[in-house]
Amino acid sequence: MTDRSLDTLIDEVVLGLASDADIARVEALADSDPEVAKRLEQARQTFAPLDDTAEVLPLPEGFWERIDARLEASEAGGTVIPLAEARARRIPWRSTALGAIAATLLMAVVLGTTLMSERDPLVVAVLLDAGGEPVALIESGVDNTTRVTLLERPDVPADQVMQVWTKPDEDGPPVSLGLLTGGRSRTLTIEGLPAPNSRQLYEITAEPAGGSPTNLPTGPILGVGLAKEPVI
Amino acid sequence: MADFTGASTGGVSTIVTDHAALISACAAGEKQALKTLMKAEGGRMLGVARRMLRRSDLAEDAVQDALVLVWRRAHQFDASRGSAKGWLYTILRNRCLTMLRQEDREVATEADQIEATSQEAVLTAAFDGLETTTGLRQCLERLDGATRQAILSSYVLGHSHGEIAGRLDAPLGTIKARVRRGLLKLRECLS
Numbered sequence: 001m002t003d004r005s006l007d008t009l010i011d012e013v014v015l016g017l018a019s020d021a022d023i024a025r026v027e028a029l030a031d032s033d034p035e036v037a038k039r040l041e042q043a044r045q046t047f048a049p050l051d052d053t054a055e056v057l058p059l060p061e062g063f064w065e066r067i068d069a070r071l072e073a074s075e076a077g078g079t080v081i082p083l084a085e086a087r088a089r090r091i092p093w094r095s096t097a098l099g100a101i102a103a104t105l106l107m108a109v110v111l112g113t114t115l116m117s118e119r120d121p122l123v124v125a126v127l128l129d130a131g132g133e134p135v136a137l138i139e140s141g142v143d144n145t146t147r148v149t150l151l152e153r154p155d156v157p158a159d160q161v162m163q164v165w166t167k168p169d170e171d172g173p174p175v176s177l178g179l180l181t182g183g184r185s186r187t188l189t190i191e192g193l194p195a196p197n198s199r200q201l202y203e204i205t206a207e208p209a210g211g212s213p214t215n216l217p218t219g220p221i222l223g224v225g226l227a228k229e230p231v232i
Numbered sequence: 233m234a235d236f237t238g239a240s241t242g243g244v245s246t247i248v249t250d251h252a253a254l255i256s257a258c259a260a261g262e263k264q265a266l267k268t269l270m271k272a273e274g275g276r277m278l279g280v281a282r283r284m285l286r287r288s289d290l291a292e293d294a295v296q297d298a299l300v301l302v303w304r305r306a307h308q309f310d311a312s313r314g315s316a317k318g319w320l321y322t323i324l325r326n327r328c329l330t331m332l333r334q335e336d337r338e339v340a341t342e343a344d345q346i347e348a349t350s351q352e353a354v355l356t357a358a359f360d361g362l363e364t365t366t367g368l369r370q371c372l373e374r375l376d377g378a379t380r381q382a383i384l385s386s387y388v389l390g391h392s393h394g395e396i397a398g399r400l401d402a403p404l405g406t407i408k409a410r411v412r413r414g415l416l417k418l419r420e421c422l423s
Contacts, residue, residue: 004416007415007416007419008412008415008416011415011418011419012411012415014387015383015386015387015415016325016329016386016387016390016392017386017392017393017411037313037314040314041313041314041315041318044314044315044318044322045315045318046367046368046418046422047368047387048315048317048318048321049362049363049366049368049369050358050362050368050384050387050388051276051280051321051325052276052361053357053358053359053360053361053362053388054276054279054280054282054283054358055279055282056275056276056278056279057275057278057279057282057288057291058275059270059274059275059278060292063270063274063292063296064267064270066296067266067270067296067299067300068263068267070296070300071263071266071300071303171297199334
């Protein structure tokens, strides 16, 4: 990439015009290259005066209490891992870059399975581990029938089991889709959830045998990813 | 600009908000720091969100989400890499953009109809609100009107290339190229 096109890309990220893939690319570059990080910060500072032109609006009554309640709710679970955050924390920047590569590499797998399945999945997610390696492929239909294809032999202790989770509501609690007993790929079914949407979060954690005792993820995250709608 | 008074000595109140220190305190689990940050920046954040989302309920949600994210991500903030205020507003803007792109088209269209005329006014107010001494203002002034409008509406209103093309009734490719040329000119002017 030329310097000029990188600068343009950085500007587009700051303006909000860049695609998700380009945002991930720039953030990955900024994480690995202080020079890019500096240019990104500079672009942000260039446009930041526009934020100051916004009106200062009064915060409605009880605004802090609502925020506080949300902080309390996420703490009340004790060991509950806020999923989106856990993803950001556990998986370093390169996961986003590698995610794009992994997604490309997996296109063949995705295409293969989607073409073969009788009903096309509504969403597909590639779950990545903390090192950014793809570990599982999730395909979910409109009724939340979820095919989980493991891409690596799981390294889970004998007294633990892999549990698959999703967050039908971005701000709501994670919901268990089921267990991968024996560490094998499986198709899981669940009733009562809304149809999965793109950007819905999926993850697999290691839980005590029989599944999480709290019915919320407690164990380490083995893989996590956001769903996308396949191009069919 | 905010009702947070950092220190008060001898009747002279100094309004200082040390964003970086507050974010570090958030990382250490001090809720009061988040509350102070909310008091100092919440009103402005709400204004930024309101311009982009055009609905006060959505704007409030966006600011709430952003502050919860600030709390959760506080440990990731690295003062050596950029300004704390910039970090805060980047989180807010990203949240607003996500909501905008996910927003039910029907609602968005309806809101567009209600406020179509006022969007021009919002952009004008944003531009006029820039201090005349800022490089950004001086350099934006040198761009042709349509290009300036396109750049402002992406940042201020959160419009995508497609939305800008629709509003200016121009092909998407033309708009993308125009914005890129405009950004290049801006960088040259600012450097």
